Amino acid sequence: MACNGASCQSNCYRDEDEPSAKPDDVRSAAAAADEGTGAVCVKCKANEPIAAAAAADGRFCADCFRSNLFGKFRHAVASNAMISPADNVLVAFSGGHASRVALQFVHDMQSKAQKNFDASRDLDRSLPVFGVGVAFIDESAACLIPSSEMDGVLRDIKLMVSQLSPPHKELHIFPVESVYSEGSRDSRDRLKELLDRVSDATGKEDLLAHLRMLALQKIASSYGYNRILLGSCTSRIASHVLSATVKGQGYSLPADIQYVDARWGVPLVFPLHDCLAQELRMLCHLDGAALRLQSCLMDHAPASTAWCHHS
Numbered sequence: 001m002a003c004n005g006a007s008c009q010s011n012c013y014r015d016e017d018e019p020s021a022k023p024d025d026v027r028s029a030a031a032a033a034d035e036g037t038g039a040v041c042v043k044c045k046a047n048e049p050i051a052a053a054a055a056a057d058g059r060f061c062a063d064c065f066r067s068n069l070f071g072k073f074r075h076a077v078a079s080n081a082m083i084s085p086a087d088n089v090l091v092a093f094s095g096g097h098a099s100r101v102a103l104q105f106v107h108d109m110q111s112k113a114q115k116n117f118d119a120s121r122d123l124d125r126s127l128p129v130f131g132v133g134v135a136f137i138d139e140s141a142a143c144l145i146p147s148s149e150m151d152g153v154l155r156d157i158k159l160m161v162s163q164l165s166p167p168h169k170e171l172h173i174f175p176v177e178s179v180y181s182e183g184s185r186d187s188r189d190r191l192k193e194l195l196d197r198v199s200d201a202t203g204k205e206d207l208l209a210h211l212r213m214l215a216l217q218k219i220a221s222s223y224g225y226n227r228i229l230l231g232s233c234t235s236r237i238a239s240h241v242l243s244a245t246v247k248g249q250g251y252s253l254p255a256d257i258q259y260v261d262a263r264w265g266v267p268l269v270f271p272l273h274d275c276l277a278q279e280l281r282m283l284c285h286l287d288g289a290a291l292r293l294q295s296c297l298m299d300h301a302p303a304s305t306a307w308c309h310h311s
């Protein structure tokens with residue numbers, strides 16, 4: 001249910017069973033936060049807010065901020081039937097803030113489902129727990145990342161995914177050039193040739209995005225996943241709307257901004273559709289997520305191909 005508190009600007013979702021905050025309480029807490037004296041979280045009225053000076057995000061304490069964001073994720077998943085118990089979900093992971101949060105949240109949902117399943121051991125077990133796998137598309141062939149740094153990145157990803165178990169999550173690391181059929185002549189060189197033939201930066205970026213999606217589809221169909229979960233957030237989608245409009249792609253725009261995109265063989269789902277990039281950054285900051293991965297990739301992305309990953 002959407003929060004309709006008079007002073008709430010965070011578009012949050014409050015659990016049905018929680019007592020709703022009185023608008024007066026919220027106003028006085030917000031006023032206290034503004035004054036910087038005895039500031040409390042606008043939701044739980046107990047803990048210290050993250051940062052009284054910050055905008056909407058800063059009026060929550062860390063726990064309420066996290067549960068508010070997870071609420072938006074869960075709401076998008078539930079109201080668009082993104083994941084059902086029988087599904088096998090492949091999370092497209094780039095190392096950016098958004099895909100980190102997406103992976104963490106889908107893991108939280110899966111562990112909760114697993115706990116419920118274990119608790120019902122002797123009862124009806126008709127609802128299995130959905131499976132989760134993680135895919136990382138190695139674009140070093142296109143971005144010229146030194147192999148030593150890529151090795152460090154892959155080590156970080158493996159460690160991160162292993163820390164999210166149980167339940168076990170298979171990690172698939174595929175080079176983007178794997179879209180070429182196996183056994184074909186050096187696919188890495190073929191990819192470079194293909195990208196070199198595209199002279200304009202935007203075209204190259206679009207081509208790479210398409211190849212990345214083909215690689216994800218290939219992994220999903222080879223390993224039995226029936227959903228691909230992407231970390232595209234509101235800010236990313238808004239930026240896509242602008243760029244697609246400028247490129248004259250208005251025709252396909254309504255389909256591009258859906259919660260579930262069934263135009264591909266394996267449908268794409270976007271559970272962070274209603275979350276802002278700054279909220280996801282804030283959550284990673286609170287969780288102290290090491291971002292060496294993304295900064296390394298950012299450093300080596302050619303100026304022309306901004307890292308417009310499935311962030």
Ligand SMILES: [Zn+2]
Nearest residue numbers: 041044061064
């Ligand atoms: Zn709180």
